[in-house]
Amino acid sequence: MLVSYKWLQEYVDLAGVTATELAEKITRSGIEVDGVEQKSDGVKKVVVGHILECEKHPQADKLNKCVVDVGEEEPVQIICGAPNVAKGQKVAVAKVGAVLPGNFKIKKAKLRGEVSNGMICSLQELGIEGKLVPKEFADGIFVFPSEVKVGANALELLNLDDEVLELDLTPNRADALSMLGMAYETAAILDKDIKWPETDVNPSAEKAEDSISVKVETTEGCPLYTAKVIRNVKIGPSPLWMQARLMSAGIRPHNNVVDITNYILLEYGQPLHAFDYDKFGSKEVVVRLAHEGEKIVTLDNVERTLTGEQMVITNGSEPVALAGVMGGANTEVSSDTTTVLLESAYFSGASVRATSKHHGLRSEASTRYEKGVDPSRVRPAAERAAKLMAELAGGEILEGRVEDDHLTIEPVTLSITLEKINRVLGTDISESEVVALFKRLQFEASVEEGTFTVTAPTRRGDITIEEDLIEEVARLYGYDLLPKTLPKGAATAGGLTKVQEKRRTARDFLEGAGLYQTITYSLASEEKSAQYALESREPVKLAMPMSEEHSCLRMSIIPQLLESLSYNIARQQDSVALYEIGSIFLHNGEKEQPDEQEHIAGALTGLWVENAWQGEKKPVDFYVAKGILEGLFEKMGVADLVEWRAAQIEGMHPGRTAEIVFSNEVIGFVGELHPTMEKEWDLDDTYVFEFQAEPIFQYELPELKYSPIPKFPSISRDIALVVDTTVTAGTLENIIQEAGGKLLKSIKVFDLYEGEHMNKGEKSIAFSLTYANPEKTLTDEEVVKAHERVLAAVKEKVGAELRG
Known part of the structure; x- marks a missing residue:
């Protein structure tokens, strides 16, 4: 909201309070003022000039030689290239020595052999945005009304000597979206009185109810609709002071009637709309819901197809306006309008918001209706607008208002x-x-x-x-x-929950392992949202996505990590390791909130170890990715509950992928991307992992128990087992652990061989087994028995043979 300091002075006495001081007081009272703009900061020596003569430049077709009276003893010659410059106009003239926005200094110059003592200015050259300049002056100089005084300060006439406060309003302070709303706020802060604008009018003998009737069919969306009729208006430019105030507030002037409705919008915060009564098509206003598929061409000349939930203003048969959003082109006030039908209504914010969002059409009116307007200003705003139309457009106000009132809002x-x-x-x-x-x-x-x-x-x-x-x-x-006081009461020591502690532990471990944390979007395209998902469900689609690339909630974190990898690789970061602890979302049926799950995911590519001085280089492989997870689970205290199973997962390498099994439930996977996916993402060998965090975080760890260092020696035995290549080391490890019994204290894989000395389809896996008894010294006989049980078990269950 832009608040004019000079305009605000009309309602509240601001004597002794500068705009900057007022901004500080408003901010300290709860409404943030982003800044105070001095419209003519640094601009000087711009006056009203009267063009006495205007003729073509003798040496240039597109230039004009003008003789201009600027209020001094002698007129000056100014060369001007504006297409609309003409004799008799009163214009803004920057005299020699003037300074324009951007520190542009005006000097005496010679243009194609002719002296130019100044510059005839457009509004854009005076610092007004082009989109706010009246259309008739958009491509040329601005022409003042004939009654302005020659030599007068042009900046003052254009309200450019004003200061504008830019408010950063929160949604709950809709009352401050108007000059009167800010007058209430300012008066309260300064403890001053408010001067209200005059609304008293002298109506004609003819009654408005003889010219129009009002019927509201959807009273929930429009509890109050009031209409006034103003005859014999003369359409023309609005007064300069009104145009200047509108432009300062960010609204382009059009004509006196339309400008008055916009002026009241800013003054009262109450949106109004002016229809051309003669184009309305009937003598009745009917507010109703649109028929499904009904069409209307709005003021922006766009044909819009309506739905049955959208509220429209009609003439009893066809729509003439989208209620609270924008009027229709078929009843637009134009230069030949003579009778105005003025609308002032209270529309439901929810209804206006739905219509505005559906059509992607936001207006000053819809913004205010969405946030809520003051129902007590609906009628005064209409009276004030009618009064101004009588004064500024020569209109004749018909007596009374015609309305349909079902409003029950009470203070x-x-x-x-x-x-x-x-x-x-x-x-x-x-x-x-x-x-x-x-x-x-x-x-x-x-x-x-x-x-x-x-x-x-x-x-x-x-x-x-x-x-x-x-x-x-x-x-x-x-x-x-407000005094500074310490809180009283029992203090509770702060701390992390168990889940927060485990999440922090996971983060610390992964970063200690060399991975960098990322935070990626939870939105993806429909195709990518389902890639690498642990569960197969329909994607959760957004009702109004920003783009196709962000149209669904993700079901896996991996695609976003791959996008980050690809981004880094494209910028010559050859070795990248990333992780993320974040949420994924699973469809849970129509009109139901999706299931949100916390996942831990990582992606690695390039070199894992590069020790330049020793010449050591180790590229990322399956065992690096799996080893990181093994270390993480060990750190979390759940390593004994995790198993690894070979798996076939879409988008993953068929021979280098394993499922992560926790307490006999599959919670994720780790492995290499499928070559086609690596090519799609423009990556070399890349390894990823993702698993559900909740089972790990929620698992109650058993109480830690101290075990003394064994007094008795242990005995180690190494075995190399020849098995089918489909048999995993994890499967063998489980069999060995079960068969070894209480004496078997540890199992470690220390070698894998698949070479020329092995039969096709076979491999050799070597284990180091450690036997110990904490209560006594082991005998060879005990170890031999346990070892024989192990060999018998692996042979029986997977056909393993000792390698010779």
């Missing part, structure tokens, strides 16, 4: 005790001070035995609970004046 009344206010704020404010603060806000307030009864006006829709009243007291009393 909110709340009770709160003085004790609670002081207890929450830590203050010692008296009853009289609190009552005075509420009166400054123009809230009705009374107090009895320490309890306040406060009625908040309808303009303050954000006041709904006791805490809102406490906030109002605090911000007007002054946040800076």
Whole structure:
């Protein structure tokens, strides 16, 4: 919201308070002011000039030689290239020595042999954005009305000597989306009175109800619709002061009638719409829901197809406006309009928001309806607009308003005790001070035995609970004046939950292992959202995605990690290792919230070890990725519960992929990308892993028990087993552990051989077995028996033979 300091002065006495000081006070009271713009900062010596003569430049077809009276003893000659310059115009002239925006200095110059003593300016050259310049002056110089005085300060006439406060409003402060709303706020802060604009009119004898009727069929979406009729208007430019204020507020002037509706929008915060009565097509206004597939061409000349949930204004048969969003082109006020049908209504914010989003059409009106307008201003805004149309467009106001009223919104009344206010704020404010603060806000307030009864006006829709009243007291009393107090009560030591501790442990381990943490988007394309998902479900689609690439919630983190890998590789980072602890989302049926699961995922490519001084290089392989996970599970205390099984997973290398099994449940996988996927992502050998974090984080670790160092020696035996290539080391390890019994304390794989001395389809896996008894010294006989049980078990279950 842009607030003109000069305009605000019309409602509140700001004597002795500069714009910068006011901005500081407003910010300290709870509404942030992003900045104060001085419209003509550094600009000087720009005056109104009167063009006495204008003729073509003798040496240039596109230039004109003008003689201009700038209020000095002698007129000056100025060369101007604007296509609309003409004799008799009053224009903005930057005299020699003037400074324009951008520190552009005007000097005496010679253009094609002719002297130019100054510059005739367009509004853009004076610092006004091109999109705000009236269309008739968009490609040329600005022409003042004939009544302005020659030599007058052009910056003042164009409101460029003003200062504009830019407010950063939160959604709950819709009341501040108008000049009167900010007048209430300013008056409360400064403890001043408000001067209201005049709305009294002198209507004609003819009654408005004889020219129009109003019927609302959808009272839930439009509880109040009021209409006024103004005859004999003369369409033309609005006064310069109005155009200047509109441009300062970011709105382009059009004509006097349309400008008045926009002016009231800014002044009251109440959107209005002006229809050309003669183009309306009937003498009745009907507000209803659109018919499915019904069409309307809006003021932006776009044909829009409507749905049955969207509210429209009709002439009884066809739509003439999208309610609260934009009018229709078929009833637009134009240069030949003579009678205006003026609409002022209270539309449901939810209805306007749905229509606006569906059509991708946001307007100043829809913004205010969405956030909530003050129902008590619907009628005064219409009266004020009618008064201005009579004054500025020569209109004749028909007596009365025609309306359909089903509005039942009442002011909110709340009770709160003085004790609670002081207890929450830590203050010692008296009853009289609190009552005075509420009166400054123009809230009705009374107090009895320490309890306040406060009625908040309808303009303050954000006041709904006791805490809102406490906030109002605090911000007007002054946040800076609130005492510094320490909280009282029993203190509770802070700390991490068990899940938070485990999450931090996982993060510390993975970073210690050399992986870098990433945080990627939870959104993906429909195709990528399902890649590498641990469960097969329909993707969760967004209702209004930003793009096709971000249209669904992800079901796996790996595609985002691969995108990050590819991005880094493309920028000559040859070795990259990334991980992410984040959420994935699984479809849980229509109209149901998706299941959210926390996953841990990683992706590695390039070299894992590069020791330049020793010449050592180790590329990433399956065992590096698996080893990282083994170390992580060991750190988390669950290594004994994890198994690894060879797996076939779409998008993964068929011989270098394993499932991660935790407590007999598959929770994830680790392995190499399939070559086709590596090519798709423009990657070399790349290894990834992903698993569900919840089973690991939620697992209750058994109580740690101390085991003393064994007193008795252990005995080691090495065995090399020849097995089919389909048999995994993990399978053999499980068989050996079960058969070895209590005496077998550890098993380690130390060799894998698949070479020329092996039969086709066979491999040799070597294990080192350690036997020990904590209670006595082992005998050879005990070890031999245990070892024979191991050899018999592996032969029986997987056909393993000792390698000779």
